[in-house]
Amino acid sequence: MTVETKTNGKPHVNRIGLTSQDYRGGETTLCQGCGHNSITSQIIAAAFELSLAPHQVIKMSGIGCSSKTPAYFMSRSFGFNTLHGRMPSVTTGAVLANRTLLAIGISGDGDTGSIGLGQFKHMVRRNVPVVYIVENNGVYGLTKGQFSATADVGQTLKYAGTNVLPPIDICIEALAADCGFVARSFAGDAKQVRELLKAAMSFHGTAVIDIISPCVTFNNHHDSTKSYDYGKAHEERLQDIQFIPRFDEVHIDYDEGDERYVQLHDGPMIKLRKLGRDYDPTNKWHAIELLERARQNHEFITGLLYINTQRQTLHETMHLTSTPLAYLSEEELRPSRERFERVMQRFM
Amino acid sequence: MTVETKTNGKPHVNRIGLTSQDYRGGETTLCQGCGHNSITSQIIAAAFELSLAPHQVIKMSGIGCSSKTPAYFMSRSFGFNTLHGRMPSVTTGAVLANRTLLAIGISGDGDTGSIGLGQFKHMVRRNVPVVYIVENNGVYGLTKGQFSATADVGQTLKYAGTNVLPPIDICIEALAADCGFVARSFAGDAKQVRELLKAAMSFHGTAVIDIISPCVTFNNHHDSTKSYDYGKAHEERLQDIQFIPRFDEVHIDYDEGDERYVQLHDGPMIKLRKLGRDYDPTNKWHAIELLERARQNHEFITGLLYINTQRQTLHETMHLTSTPLAYLSEEELRPSRERFERVMQRFM
Amino acid sequence: MTHVIETETQPRPLDDLESEPIVNDFSIVAATVNGSGSQTANNVLMRAIFKMGIPVSGKNLFPSNIQGLPTWFIIRVSKDGYTARRDTTEILIAFNQRTADEDLASLVPGGVCIHPNDVKFTNPRSDVFFYPLPVRELVRQSGADAKLRDYIANMVYVGAVAELLGIDMNEIKAALERHFKGKSKPIALNYGVVVAAAEWVRANLSKVDRFRVEPMEKTQGLILVDGNTAAAFGALMGGMTVCAWYPITPSTSLVDAMTELAPILRADPVTGTTTYAIIQTEDEIAAAGIIVGAGWAGARAMTATSGPGLSLMNEFVSLAYFAEVPCVIWDVQRMGPSTGLPTRTSQGDVLSAYYMGHGDTRHVVLFPGTMTECFEFGYLAFDLAERLQTPVLVLSDLDLGMNNWMSEPFTYPEKPFDRGKVLTADELERFKDWGRYKDLDGDGIPYRTLPGNPNPRAAYLARGTGHNEYAIYSERPTDWQQNLDRLTRKHNTARTLVPKPIILDDELANIGIIAYGSTDPAVREAGDILRARGIRTAYLRIRALPLEATLTDFLAKYERVYVVELNQDGQMAQLVQLHAPEYAARVRSVRICNGLPMTAQFVVDSIMRAEQAKRE
């Protein structure tokens, strides 16, 4: 894959002539070492590598430390830092208004798992096209360290004490709502995050990536299942993931037993190389079982958990005209006199 | 089991000396034939048979035709017809205030699956003690026939057209949130509804019963999966269920292969007699798999889907004093001067 | 018609009974059971009278359930063209045994009671005329399918009323044909029952009462429409592109009408692809979120809701106000607080709407008062929202929205859309110092860009947090204060752009009346009655918030100004007082809050009482 390197002193540019620099945003105001910052870097890298046109991207978020990050990448893209837990609906509205936009949504575990759970599930159900990233640290960062709904049982926090409630698993929730792209990753696993991001950005429909993203200030002690230490020690990758863009010439190695290719909508593919266990990412029940077991046994499994490219997206089910609604002209929007009269007749 | 019969001209009374009549409510204002009315009857029967003390029961509901039903049973019980989708939180508050109350919550598929999904899931997660009944007709009855989130794909309604979105499965949602008692039934299957209700009323924690309850006015055409006809034709019972109260002398027939007993907290048991298939209601993954398959293949499986009596209830996790908070006296509530001074010292 | 009479009754003097026929000036009340299909019968009756050239208005008082509870339909027939509700019933169709006694008690002396012959009255009256009908028999004779019988039974009263009042049978037939969209079988079945009932009445009863209709020429060219349909039509004419909603009475029928009309008006006739998206959401928060997202991205976005839904939208409205996102919210008001009376009307959300959201917020609110305004505000709301880059609330109510009203036909909107200050990539080139929240024109309204705009300077991050003129996050006190000051400036600009009040002046007036929305017919009628009693009034109808100078001038002219409204707290009266504190003491509130539409009588009585008190 292309990564930013300098060749002959000139910055490396991508297919649309932009440098990686062009995908950066403002300076972060998050804590030093915050997992969210790593994810920001990978979003920048993925967007650069995919040669996304910045003005065609919208960066959406809720409220939280995580939700601040859209300010820190792609400042040439529009964005909307919305309300706590309500990014799904605002995003739905935005992509309805303009179907050509690529929405990248950033949320937190509190934002999605607590206040926003209902919206999240219904957005998934509608298959709203969006790359939906949950920067999951098991804690409310911005309000200073309360438990979120993804905190594991038995975790302790300085002020909040010990958590006794079972965690909500974002991936299980997405699966139950029939999500067509469900993945989990770890902010400390830069490559996997990046490859998953590129795949998600190329997916048609809701793509959910739940990324464990340590909060160094409030939830990074050794015994926290959302800490760097724990993640590094326990991450078990389901597969080795490589995104293969359409424009790449790839030698597809049909080493069937170990590799598997998933074809995305407009040509690109995901190459999954088997690691420890046999896993079929197109079987939803197995995905749920895997996750339920992992939840129970505190396993930390990452990778592409489920993919299904068959579901119709919101735009498809709504039969929208191909021009973005937002860009229709007055002529296209105002009904003719004939149509007007046809309706008036009904009231006569 | 006891059912109301007249003996020597006198109405049959239960263990606390009440007749079935004493468990009735006001006259229904629902449509004739509405599935919700059948469920109401079974609630009355179950409460009578269990000899529930009416004043210790609270009837909770949201908004909808279903949520009106608390007016039609147990008029000697307190109740709260709350807001659309928000019964879970009001119930949580009520049982926190008075831990001795038995809460019976009635909701609709719109109430729980659409607007109330977030509250529902978080209530389950907290294991709030409540019998949570969803009177599921796939449609918004009270607002006249829009699709709810549980409507099957391809269903058509007069005004709303054809549903294209995948249904939310209330039972899967409950399972994903770690519910300890998950059942599905059919308003047309009076006995199963009643036995499940008695079991749920004896369960400690959140007990969810999703009851397909046809809306005769808006969603009862033959091809609707929520119609009487469909239900009668397609219901597949997982088990034959019998609730065995502690006070009954039962001959426990250990015909192991076919029967299975689940012990509830204070003595009663549920007897499950195997019907068509082998099914273990204590395995959560299997329950989810069963439901996922059923959702995909439009199977209509009823029975006790999952039971787990191990989870701590909200009261247990909160270490509340045994006296209901609402009934604590001023002496118990106002801290002593000594304790007051101890705190004042901190500000000196 | 219990639910109406209990508030006030105007019994007619008994000696009236002797005098002449009463032509085209009475109210018919059909008391039936809901879910029985009586709506068809009522609409057919109303339409037939309307088509005879006689002014009518219809009000449906229905319960908040689906089937089996009492419901009343009031048809006011008024040669003078008055369309407000009246408290008196002259002709009762007593087709509901459960309410028969109370309904009968509400009849005026000399009134008429048409009823099935098996309905029992506990205290039959001697001062009204009874016309019992063999409903069962007539239905049986119709040969109608058993499951249609309840429904068909209502046609019996259509026939009887037609016969007794002299309604043109051709118009009844025409109304049935229209209702059944020309399908001959149901038309024949229903019309057959109507005719049979009429014939039975002619053969078996003799007309003893004084009421009848006679053709006039007062409704030619007029239409009958409900406000929700008018609003949906207007919105579609105004280029509505995204409508996100959650069902709630009485706003549901607005979106239903939109769903019905949109394919006719706005779909591609060949491919069926649409230039709009109507999306039913999981709740009102999501509906609000979707229109905020869509409005931000450049759609003309709207929702329709009522009280409880409005409450849920507070947080989003606060965001849209502050992030300056255009969107339109129709609040078809029902009776609150809380779930309240979902099927009764009210004007109780005025303050909630104006001050909606936490922090310092006040909004543009429109108050349609006629069918034409429901239609026109349907598109005007988008123009204002996009011009002002802010949420616009339109406060209709159940009475306007769900009842049928006579109206002049709507006219095709000639004024082009106002899409406000939106900069394309090229236009942005011309702006050297553009900032998303920069006031370049001094009117408080900044220029915006839409996502997808390829100009590298176009992008910005919208947010509900403090920002400077360049949309950059800021906690600086001056940035915050300046931004709020600009929003205040914008609100003052709104004052100049919203529809001005309508004034019905009277040079001899010594008192003023202010009203808004659905009470307009009652206030106009009250003005006439008051004039007849020697009190001359001037009338100002508010059509929008924020309030403006016309209102101040009006207040300046009259020593006492009565603000008439359908709520408990005199909400508009409060806003009028705040608008012109110097005249606050002149403002008197005339209000009632019982779920029923306003009557002229209540307005007259309240003002007479107050004026008399003044004099004493």
Place this chain on the structure above:
Amino acid sequence: MTHVIETETQPRPLDDLESEPIVNDFSIVAATVNGSGSQTANNVLMRAIFKMGIPVSGKNLFPSNIQGLPTWFIIRVSKDGYTARRDTTEILIAFNQRTADEDLASLVPGGVCIHPNDVKFTNPRSDVFFYPLPVRELVRQSGADAKLRDYIANMVYVGAVAELLGIDMNEIKAALERHFKGKSKPIALNYGVVVAAAEWVRANLSKVDRFRVEPMEKTQGLILVDGNTAAAFGALMGGMTVCAWYPITPSTSLVDAMTELAPILRADPVTGTTTYAIIQTEDEIAAAGIIVGAGWAGARAMTATSGPGLSLMNEFVSLAYFAEVPCVIWDVQRMGPSTGLPTRTSQGDVLSAYYMGHGDTRHVVLFPGTMTECFEFGYLAFDLAERLQTPVLVLSDLDLGMNNWMSEPFTYPEKPFDRGKVLTADELERFKDWGRYKDLDGDGIPYRTLPGNPNPRAAYLARGTGHNEYAIYSERPTDWQQNLDRLTRKHNTARTLVPKPIILDDELANIGIIAYGSTDPAVREAGDILRARGIRTAYLRIRALPLEATLTDFLAKYERVYVVELNQDGQMAQLVQLHAPEYAARVRSVRICNGLPMTAQFVVDSIMRAEQAKRE
């Protein structure tokens, strides 16, 4: 200290520089980076001065993030006991390179700048005194662990300031001991740095400025506390049994304090079982739902939130109002609309709170203005909620809630709980015609029963829909109207029960000032300044809504009444005008909305300007 000065500056005349020492009358501003632990240093400094008997107040201006952004802590030292914010900075602790230039620019001439010797100033000033400190070196010498160094660095300025101003080192030590709860290691480490810094200053710098502290006897017996802690303490003393909440700045620390104090006050010392439940919910809607359910079932239930959360509670408040369920909502106001400035103060929710919910609603709202009131309203709110069977909102704000204030110690509440009209099974026996919503006493307040009451007549179905006096569903217009009329009567009863305004009278006053909440210190100080300038004012501090007769009388007395508040729209001024329309024209709004606490100077300037305009 950019964020403060930009609004108004009061430069001192330069010739002042010549005169005497300035003792116990100046402001210290510590400009640091948040997340660096400077809070400990600031609190130690403040506490030490306080313990020397000198009145102090502290205001923390912090950003809405966790680490790395500029933050300012202002300690006002005032021999006269004034505690309001001032716009001037006399002593700057410039410990943040990023804001150093702006901070320096904000110093008064003759002011003091204490800074690390590696901080660079772009435009050094010649009219202020610089004291550069070798911070790195001193920290290194302390031997502190590398990861503690940022934190320890702040102790350097504690030592320097102590030395330069003459703060008692024993008090510094005592404050550190208190902070570290007696743990000797951190005490030694921190105090060591303080001492080393003080010694370094003594050895290397000479004092050239005029500022210093001298012991007084003005704070003996007083406490230092923040309003959120006081509120939590009060609520626990008042028998709070259910607290459901969702984290949101600046209300979070209220529940944090409750979580900390509750086990001390209300848990069984042996078993640990509790007589309260504090539950963190998934959002504010659930929090509201829980307290409504708990209040209905008989708990003293409360939540704490801020603007966005308040917006989400609208629907539930409308329900609680109408179903008449007691519950308490603390709204610790921050700057809105929308997410706004989460860490800045405001009084912007007055109208939102008063009119909260759709339909006709208006609520009981309390406005604590002192620490004692935060404490007392903590329990009083429950008494009122249960007495009136209605939601009670308490509007505090970030300034009151999160800053430390001097206060008289709280006194043990002697008045027994008022649990309102609750009927036990036996009591109910005595009521022949009890109905849940029946007004038996003429005060609009019905009697209620609690779930679990075994009297067979006790049960009822609570609901947000229309009901009659017996809690039976009803759509009858008279039932509805009578119920609303009773609620209006109840609101008028509330008027007589809520805390009366506090009046600071002046017989010679010719103008009135009205204020409420956290602006109290600024208004009192302003009164003194105005008197010195020849303007005598009377001052009324509102402590609750609904407004009542005392206020009307006050308005009647003065031709011009200034309502001082921290919001954009003069929200309380509006309510004052509505309360007494006859005096509406006398009401003038004095308001600012920039996120900073009110200053006396702003009040003085605004009133002087207005009064002068009047005279001209």
